[in-house]
Amino acid sequence: MTFSAEKSNMIEFKDVHKYYGDYHALRGITATIKAGEFFSLLGPSGCGKTTLLRTIAGFEGISSGAVMIDGKNMEGVPANKRPTNMVFQSYAIFPHLTVAENVGFGLRKDPRSAAEKAKAVTEALEMVGLKGFGNRAAHALSGGQRQRVALARALILKPKVLLLDEPLSALDKKMREQMQVELIKLQRQVGITFILVTHDQEEALVMSDRIAVMFEGEIAQLADPETLYRRPNSRKVADFIGTMNFLPAKILSEADGKVEIDAQGFGPITLNAEQVSGAASSTGASVGFRPETLTILFDGQTAPDRESMAVVEEVVYYGDMTYYDIKLDGSDQPIRLSMRNVFGRPVLDIGTRTRVAWAPGALVVFR
Amino acid sequence: MMKGGWFRVYTLGYLIFLYAPIVLLPIFAFNDAAVIAFPLAGFTTKWFTQLFDEPALRGALANSLIIAVSASVLSTTLGIFASRATTRYKFPFKGGIMGMIMLPLVLPEIILAVALLVVLLGIGVPLSLFTVILGHVLVCTPFSIAILSAAFQALDGSLEEAAYDLGETPISTFRLIILPLVMPGIISSLLITFTISLDEFIMAFFLAGTEATLPVYIFSQFRFPQAVPVIMALGTLLVLSSILLLSIAEYFRRRGIAKTGGKDTGGFL
Ligand SMILES: Nc1ncnc2c1ncn2[C@@H]1O[C@H](COP(=O)(O)OP(=O)(O)O)[C@@H](O)[C@H]1O
Numbered sequence: 001m002t003f004s005a006e007k008s009n010m011i012e013f014k015d016v017h018k019y020y021g022d023y024h025a026l027r028g029i030t031a032t033i034k035a036g037e038f039f040s041l042l043g044p045s046g047c048g049k050t051t052l053l054r055t056i057a058g059f060e061g062i063s064s065g066a067v068m069i070d071g072k073n074m075e076g077v078p079a080n081k082r083p084t085n086m087v088f089q090s091y092a093i094f095p096h097l098t099v100a101e102n103v104g105f106g107l108r109k110d111p112r113s114a115a116e117k118a119k120a121v122t123e124a125l126e127m128v129g130l131k132g133f134g135n136r137a138a139h140a141l142s143g144g145q146r147q148r149v150a151l152a153r154a155l156i157l158k159p160k161v162l163l164l165d166e167p168l169s170a171l172d173k174k175m176r177e178q179m180q181v182e183l184i185k186l187q188r189q190v191g192i193t194f195i196l197v198t199h200d201q202e203e204a205l206v207m208s209d210r211i212a213v214m215f216e217g218e219i220a221q222l223a224d225p226e227t228l229y230r231r232p233n234s235r236k237v238a239d240f241i242g243t244m245n246f247l248p249a250k251i252l253s254e255a256d257g258k259v260e261i262d263a264q265g266f267g268p269i270t271l272n273a274e275q276v277s278g279a280a281s282s283t284g285a286s287v288g289f290r291p292e293t294l295t296i297l298f299d300g301q302t303a304p305d306r307e308s309m310a311v312v313e314e315v316v317y318y319g320d321m322t323y324y325d326i327k328l329d330g331s332d333q334p335i336r337l338s339m340r341n342v343f344g345r346p347v348l349d350i351g352t353r354t355r356v357a358w359a360p361g362a363l364v365v366f367r
Numbered sequence: 368m369m370k371g372g373w374f375r376v377y378t379l380g381y382l383i384f385l386y387a388p389i390v391l392l393p394i395f396a397f398n399d400a401a402v403i404a405f406p407l408a409g410f411t412t413k414w415f416t417q418l419f420d421e422p423a424l425r426g427a428l429a430n431s432l433i434i435a436v437s438a439s440v441l442s443t444t445l446g447i448f449a450s451r452a453t454t455r456y457k458f459p460f461k462g463g464i465m466g467m468i469m470l471p472l473v474l475p476e477i478i479l480a481v482a483l484l485v486v487l488l489g490i491g492v493p494l495s496l497f498t499v500i501l502g503h504v505l506v507c508t509p510f511s512i513a514i515l516s517a518a519f520q521a522l523d524g525s526l527e528e529a530a531y532d533l534g535e536t537p538i539s540t541f542r543l544i545i546l547p548l549v550m551p552g553i554i555s556s557l558l559i560t561f562t563i564s565l566d567e568f569i570m571a572f573f574l575a576g577t578e579a580t581l582p583v584y585i586f587s588q589f590r591f592p593q594a595v596p597v598i599m600a601l602g603t604l605l606v607l608s609s610i611l612l613l614s615i616a617e618y619f620r621r622r623g624i625a626k627t628g629g630k631d632t633g634g635f636l
């Protein structure tokens with residue numbers, strides 16, 4: 001699409017604060033969203049995602065700082081003059097209008113002829129898979145169809161930024177997964193910057209180029225999905241995204257880009273300095289790792305890196321996967337391990353002693 | 368079984384009490400006798416002819432229509448502003464202010480009428496149809512607010528934001544989105560305040576000066592026994608037009624609900 005190697009900045013938040021009376025809803029948000037990016041704001045309910053999204057749309061003023069869109073400060077620019085469009089959580093389809101009237105609503109002041117506008121509406125409906133729905137009454141649509149109308153209505157105006165506030169949360173699981181894929185394709189097709197608000201970490205990982213994880217009005221980490229999953233920068237982020245095991249650890253020494261730790265169940269290990277994250281805390285350090293980074297070793301198998309002994313405490317069979325809760329020798333805390341089931345290989349029983357393979361590279365140390 | 372039986376008797380009794388007098392209206396309107404009594408004396412339409420020949424009555428009817436139309440339009444307009452303000456905005460002393468506006472709903476009307484009369488005379492406003500309209504707006508506005516704030520409350524706030532988002536100004540949003548969606552409520556409010564104003568007696572009696580409204584005229588005619596059958600004829604016409612008006616209101620309300628895909632919760636009518 002673009003010829004320059006570096007994508008331009010589409011949205012810039014500069015130390016944005018927002019108060020509702022005494023309540024400090026946004027606490028110094030500083031972040032940049034690139035043009036053409038699929039960006040997600042992820043966090044638990046009430047952390048300020050919607051508020052932040054609405055400061056872009058212009059529905060919410062800010063108490064201090066600046067919101068820039070495509071290099072322009074948006075201070076004093078009302079919602080109807082901003083180059084953004086929004087897909088609302090409730091979809092906000094106008095119930096007294098037809099589908100085509102809804103989709104063409106934003107074209108009212110467009111100088112094009114009526115025939116050209118009608119053509120644009122038809123194309124927009126086709127793009128979201130609602131070909132031939134133009135004359136239907138909007139209130140007679142299903143949830144998934146309303147959402148498509150909302151998308152077409154926003155995209156027909158070719159905004160610089162499309163804002164989506166939990167657009168999939170009202171759909172059932174199957175419909176949601178289908179819409180996730182369609183949204184990704186749609187975003188690639190139109191090339192518009194999408195900013196998605198969601199509390200569903202899986203949805204954010206699946207859909208986004210980059211994700212900002214928010215807690216209590218602050219961005220805790222802003223990274224691409226893989227970094228977020230593999231190198232969460234705090235225990236809180238690690239806890240929120242996927243499943244992560246934690247075991248107590250001691251940091252023995254730090255020098256020359258290497259860190260020596262002593263972790264419960266793993267013993268003394270040397271790690272790279274970038275595997276350590278988070279500010280020093282008084283509760284003591286811990287080491288974190290994902291369930292799939294541990295592997296049970298069967299007879300004749302050897303660990304590619306390191307191995308330890310463990311005992312199986314609990315088995316949860318999922319068909320394609322089995323989850324084991326195990327205790328490593330030398331550790332008193334159960335940890336979760338996940339294994340893809342392979343034909344001909346048994347599922348272990350509770351109480352079985354087994355060898356477990358692990359790799360120091362998959363560990364993250366939280367101070 | 369017994370319980371159901373008594374309930375039926377009660378319902379029937381209630382309906383007879385409510386509607387028998389109204390059924391008597393057309394019976395005596397077409398009865399060829401000046402006294403209102405059984406047995407009936409024969410069929411006639413002369414009371415209706417007399418009715419249309421009575422200039423004082425035509426004047427009163429015209430007055431009432433002018434007042435009712437003005438009062439319903441004014442109070443519904445005020446009702447739209449107040450309902451919009453109370454459902455959409457936060458402002459200091461909101462509860463108190465809304466309470467004061469709704470107060471005429473429960474104040475004895477005669478107190479309001481006398482107070483208004485004293486004030487109007489005190490500041491030298493001559494009594495006329497205009498002063499009656501003022502009084503009726505005072506009485507009708509709370510009803511209008513009650514009907515309209517329900518309609519405004521039912522609006523999803525994000526519809527409005529969606530319209531801004533798509534480039535509309537607050538004014539064009541009001542015209543294109545809010546107004547059409549609360550239109551059933553507005554029509555309801557117009558019709559109900561019209562009916563309230565049309566048969567309002569106390570305000571009209573105190574504030575009309577020399578101009579009589581329909582209820583005031585009817586009241587004055589009961590002094591003359593020979594005028595009673597004519598009043599019966601008039602009553603018959605009023606009942607018919609009320610039924611017509613309410614049917615229209617109900618039609619619009621249902622159409623509004625069907626259009627917006629809402630659930631029918633009974634409505635005001
Ligand atoms: N208009 C408002 N007035 C007061 N508090 C608000 C308002 N809107 C949101 N809040 C508060 O701000 C916080 C963040 O809200 P929101 O951005 O909607 O969270 P999220 O979308 O992440 O669930 C919440 O605690 C919420 O109660």
Ligand SMILES: [Mg+2]
Binds near residue numbers: 049050051166197
């Ligand atoms: Mg939200």
